Amino acid sequence: MQFIENKTFDEINVGDSAELTRTLKSEDIELFAVMSGDVNPAHVDDEYASSDMFHKVIAHGMWGGALISAVLGTELPGPGTIYLNQNFNFLRPVGLGDTITIRVTVLQKDEKHHHVILNCVCINQDGDPVIEGEAKVIAPTVKVHRPRTQLPDVHLHESGARFNELIKATYELPPVRTAVVHPCDALSLEGALQAGLQGMIIPVLIGPTAKIKAAAAEFGGNLDNIEIIDVPHSHAAAETAVAVARAGKVQMLMKGKIHTDELLKPVVDKATGLRTERRMSHVFILDVPNYPKPLLISDAAINIFPDLQVKRDIVQNAIDLALALGIDMPRVALLSAVETVTPTIPSTLDAAGLCKMADRGQITGGMLDGPLAFDNAISKAAAETKGIQSEVAGQADILIVPDLEAGNMIAKQLIYLAGADAAGVVLGARIPIVLTSRADGVLSRLASAAMAQLYVHHEAGGTLL
Template sequence: MTTLTNVPWDQLEVGMEAEVRRICRADDFFVFANITGNMNPKHFPRMKELEGDAGLHEPVAPAMWVTTLVSSALGNKLPGPGTLYKSHRMEFFERAHAGDELIIRVVLLEKLAENVARFSCRVDTTGGKKLATGEVQVYAPTEPMDYNVGDIPGLIVEKHAHFDKLLEEARPLPPIKTAVVAPEEGDALLGPLMAAEQTIIDPILIGDEELIRAAALDLGRDISQFELIHEPSHRLAAAIGVRLVNEGRAQAVMKGQLHTDELLGQVVKRDGGLRAGRRLSHVFVMDVPGLTHLLLISDAAINIAPDLETKVDITQNAIDLAHTLGMPEPKVGILSAVETVTPKIPSTLDAAAIAKMAERGQIKGALVDGPLAMDNAIDIEAARTKGIQSMVAGQAEILIAPNLESANMLAKELTFIAHAEAGGIVIGAKCPVILTSRADDEKSRLVSCAVAALYAHHN
């Protein structure tokens, strides 16, 4: 931990100087916007998409944010902890952008009455570009003081760069024909239409034509370019969607305004369904603020109380999906309440068996370990504290839960408490099945389509 130490008033001498360096990051600009209320899009990464700004590839640093960096030199180094502002004047010459490294220098010019110290200040880039110069007066501390910066709580910026990357990877691919079953309300129709606009899917709309057209009218969207198959019965509409896949006319199925059981009942039926020899399972793909990678969670939607054989399929399905999302050898944590094998907790026995099966090659394409508790599956310090030596512990990219209840609660806790974004699909069938919820926002629906497209193209 870093400790800051000040230079009290009686030790200050004219000519003293201090320097700090700071790399501009887009996250800093988001924090600044939330603190100040300045929502100027010039300062955000997406500003490059605005009309007239096509030539700028990085957001512009807010000038007042650059000014605040001078306070880091004054408050951290010279005079240091205990310093308070009296006045500040700055003149700006150039603009900083995300990615620039800045050098902030302050020089003591004069000691005035009442412990007031006058400093010159200057901000440059490491490339030699002069950004700003100015002058500042502060009340210098009169007593020695030090401060442990480890006492300051950190911040996590709520953004979802991993999902943005998935969308970028899916857009250039040919759109996959997707049978959208019963998109008869606005929420159910908007997702596939947005994915179509992004050229991720090419929807075939199946359901009550009058309701679908009314939903499109409410959304202000034109659906005339999409194939529309009229079938008021949800069960029969699901059957049509499945048939289109078997006929080669669709590469994915998407749930609209119908019960999941009605859709999956047609997917899993033995005669004319989409069975492919492995148990179906749902995989949540999550973009969790603070994590440097995607997090996959399974199974939270289909298998209620899976036995060992089913858990093996759930694990392999999640691994297969991870491969399509850019994880060549994902780390899989098989979860339980504890990290030790305990006969009184059956899920620990299953976890140990699955880990051994992976070791023997019965589960392929990943590093698998279990049982692991949630803390030592995702936090490396928790794993070290408990003495767990594993290539997976503290670094898991896939979490396999003991049952549907625990997986569902885990995914929703991350979504509604940790501000994660969640998309996901059902795999194990002949094609990906996109399951969406009424609670899903637009980006979640869009990313679910992107995940399905990436999986379909990969396979």
């Protein structure tokens, strides 16, 4: 065990010194900005910093000051030290990758008050001083020898960052005419109108006009130049939306304040709906802290106990969406409880069958492996521990779950325990359906709309006008 120990006033001599060395990383700057609230663009904005006087991102000046404080509080004099005064001269900027040595040296001692004055200097890897100053402290008079506190791991996650990237990917694409089904509450209507303002969709609002206008009034939404198809209730809204889609007048559906089964009932009607030869399935896209890329999960909302053929469609739908999102060769992990094909666990047999279907060209565009347990699908360390040799294990883009219950639990756990942001879309019908949850905020709704817009354009091969 490491210990931390001070030097008492009586043990300190003029000329004594202590130092530590740190290399500036982007995480240091981000953590300091989070802690201090200092978001000066010279420190956190690459584009701005490149045109600033130093032409690069630099550390906050007090990052070096904090390191001087660390030496005083942990090394010399160490625990029990009371800071009285500190001055700094900032001589040079500290950039990413710079290695700084922080050194304090005793200059004077005051026996009467146990005051100690120390020279403080921070020197970069070239031997140039970047900060100079003096500190005045009260040195401890009692010896301290204690176990060194182990600091917690800190993981930085910019909430919404990947969803914002998804939205940015739509900026150069034409908007898609979208039937917004029964947008009679403020949240769903605001999401649709925001998607319209950002050029992702041309919203066609279908529902009772009076309720739509009342919802808009709740948040000051502007309905000027927005097409509204007036229908008496939610059932009629869903039926009308499907009819409009069958007529080719819209290329997407978006759920408003309506139950999912109520929306999907006219969609799946064999005679008048939007069914195709492929089974419809829902795909979650999750921005999970500590996972290095977006994670797609299917199916957690529509197919309860899918058989092998339905799973084939679920996999293909998810791959097609991943391709539309710009993932060149999506890695698909077929989840189960174990990594070996086990006759008593049906999901392992389905995984083996799906892999063979991919080998035979019945599933295209992705790289499949399974069965894989959840940990081996998303953690390289876990996969290596199990001795799993795979291009998918530990780096999955898509998780295919055994059934709806498993998928719903995984997605909700990642959202509510891991802090993931979630968006979702239904594929397999003639057009994609943005299927949001009542708990989804505006960003999730925009991300869902962005996914569907990208999918529409990808399927159209760039020919959509």
